[in-house]
Amino acid sequence: MLAASRRTAALVPCRARHQTATDSHKLPVNIDQAARRIREDGYAVVPDFLDEPTVERLRCGLAPVFDAIGSRMDEDHGQQTLHTHNLLAKTRAVDEVLVDDRLLGLIEAVLGPDFQVSGVAAMRPGPGDRRQRMHQDDGHYPIPRPHPPLIVNTLIALDPFTAENGATEIVPGSHRFTERVDPEVPTVTVEMPTGALLLWEGAVWHRGGGNSTHNQYRRSINVNFNLAWLKQRENQFVGVPWEVAVEMPEKLQALIGYKLTNFGLGTVDYRNPIETVRQRLSH
Structure with missing residues (x-):
């Protein structure tokens, strides 16, 4: 079961064992521009959010977590992904990302100053992983649509996101929809490089793509934020x-x-x- 996980770590060797957070250089983020994209399209991408030393440090810090993620085999679909949730109870490796003022500034620009972490997960979709069903992340809350933003969800790429390995598929502008979308609605596949940050509003319709490759894994950190007066996804x-x-x-x-x-x-x-x-x- 864990053999595939160990192969994942071998795809990109861990080279950051002696690096510290001070080795990283944080590039500025145009928060206003990203917030405008989220308001208009429902999502935004910051392509160079994390530099290479930070990505390497996160890969190394999360290696035990990814090794502990099991997988299930299916004759029709190959290896299927299991995620690790409640990540803050399992590792301190991601703390530096969560308290990054650039990330928090982006979230505040959409939700306002009163928000909280709703959940943190490590994900590692592998070859044969199936495409998700189209969904919204704020569907837990019985509030009539349209409504102001309740959630901003994020993915931080620790491997490249491509159409072939299952990059997130989004319906642009669908955060303003009041009805369920057709499953065959046209989508944008959000391809992005290692270190990129994807943010999307909780009402936008989206899904994880299917991984049609034979040897590519797509590791990421998923941090979900919501308004502080709402119930968190993870307690x-x-x-x-x-x-x-x-x-x-x-x-x-x-x-x-x-x-x-x-x-x-x-x-x-x-x-x-x-x-x-x-x-x-x-x-």
Whole structure:
């Protein structure tokens, strides 16, 4: 089961074992331009969001996670992907990405200042992975359409995204639709290089493409953000152990929900809940 996962790591050797975050150079991002694209088309791509040292560092840090992702075999479709969710409970490798001010600025430009992490996953679709069904990411919330943005979802490419290996397929402008789209509706295949960032509004219709290659894997980090007054996709308060949460940087604690929002939502005795967690752990 794990042999294919180990082959994945071998496709791009891990060369970043002695690198630190200071080795990276963060290129500026045109936040206004990306936000405008999301408003108009429902999605945007930042092609050079992460530089090569950062990508290598993430590949190395996530190698044990990807090795632990099982797979299932199917005579008709070959190897099928399994994702690893609740990633913040399993590794600190992705923390630097989540607290990147460029990423947070992009999310704020769409959702406003009061948002949170809804879920974090590592994904590794392999050869034979099937195309997903067309869907929206904000379908969990029973709010009539059209409505203001509730979710911004993101994919960070750790391998190239191509039409052949199953790059995300999006229906441009469909975040304004009020009815379900036809499964055969024309789509744009979002091909992008390693290190690129794809963002899309939760109402846009999209799907993961099928991987028709024999030897290409498509590793990525998926970070889902939603408005802070909505229920998270993954319950961060239960999923991330308290002992882990209290050691996180304050910015990351706030992102997973340890903060007061909208004039007092989420309090414990009208205090930040992380204070209660620290108090209980000390007893």
